[in-house]
Amino acid sequence: MSDAFPVPVPGHVPVLRLGDVLLVTLQGDLHDSTAQQLQQDLAETISRTGVRGVLLDISGVEIVDSFLGRVLAEIAAQAGLLAARTVVAGMRPAVAITLVELGLTLPGLRTALSTEAAMELLTQHTPQSRSGGTRQESP
Template identity: 80%
Template sequence: MNDYFPRPGTASVPVLRLGDVLLITLQGDLHDGMAARLQQDVAEAIVRHRVAGVVIDITGVEIVDSFLGRILAEIAAHAKLLAAQTVVAGMRPAVALTLVELGLTLPGLRTALSTEAALELLGRPDAARSGGPHRDPR
């Protein structure tokens, strides 16, 4: 089952549930208010739906500054405390270089080149192919 969690009446980042994984797609700039709402939305969705993983797709992000790096690290830290793994997908080479130049190590974050690869890292290969939750054939 796929669920979409927009926060009504506010500019927010959509959080999509694919089985036991949350998918967040960042596009453009993320200002302070949106970042705080995103952190809260992700933490609440992890607990409400008992998800095991969070994929943050940053393919649409052209520039990462220390603010966005900190937000990604904080989301990963919150998720880890709530027993979920976080994978950042779709990082552009320029973004990776910027993160290194800024000295941001992003503890608790794993990376993948694509959303599909991120889902596979989380052990959800069926979700990567079909868009649905992983089903154990046993």
């Protein structure tokens, strides 16, 4: 089952649900208010739907700065607290180099070269059951 949340609105980043994964495609610059809204939308959607993963596709991002790096890390931290894993896909070499030069390690984030590889990471080793709203991850 696939449904869009929220309806694409200028200044908002669309979030698509693909089964147990939320797909977020970042294009160009992410402004403060848009980043804050995205974080809120993701946290609410994870909580409401119980999805187990967030896939951040940044293949459309050509330049990264410390702000975007912080936003990515915060999304991963929030998702992790809500029992969802985060994978960043499509990172360009220049973006990776810049993140390293900025000293941003992005804790809590896994990376994949493509959205397909990211989906595989998010769907493998997924726990089969939830009880009482909590999830036990296997080591």
